[in-house]
Amino acid sequence: DTAVSQTPKYLVTQMGNDKSIKCEQNLGHDTMYWYKQDSKKFLKIMFSYNNKELIINETVPNRFSPKSPDKAHLNLHINSLELGDSAVYFCASSEGTGVTYEQYFGPGTRLTVT
């Protein structure tokens, strides 16, 4: 049973395109996150989403937008893709907000922009 799943696992696309990455968690968690891991392995939080409250990392371009159709899903939409968007994107979830709650990570989506 996969706790946090992401699709697709790999995504190769050209500059200027719009793409989406899907994330689903079957843990019944209330909070979900998106992280970006760059080529140097730095992991940065992009968004957290809890009960329709979205907290955005101020460094994230507005080309990135999370969409949550329900509590179990948090999809990531990216418009006008740029070369610098190439990275591995991780979805995560936790039972509640705050770092005392363990975050469970998905396997990641490797995005390559050419």
Added chain:
Amino acid sequence: AQSVTQLGSHVSVSEGALVLLRCNYSSSVPPYLFWYVQYPNQGLQLLLKYTTGATLVKGINGFEAEFKKSETSFHLTKPSAHMSDAAEYFCAVSDLGNDMRFGAGTRLTVKP
């Protein structure tokens, strides 16, 4: 803002040897500290965390870490390395908010 520095992007040990992965943090408030492990092509998995209380924290797979406020450190150790420990390890810090800041990671190689 809080941050972490992981000393050494790559650590290599022999099987059965001590594992020591170093992490120093910077935080203006008492921090929450974490160690995560990432196996190839997998997501991050929590190894252990320090929030309050006992400064020596035991985690999964025989790992432990000690919070040393005077040294602003949270080094990860394991007495005896196993081949299955080969992975990327990330230290992370947070204040009381949701935001976790991760280090750049340390790749652990275990030689037979």
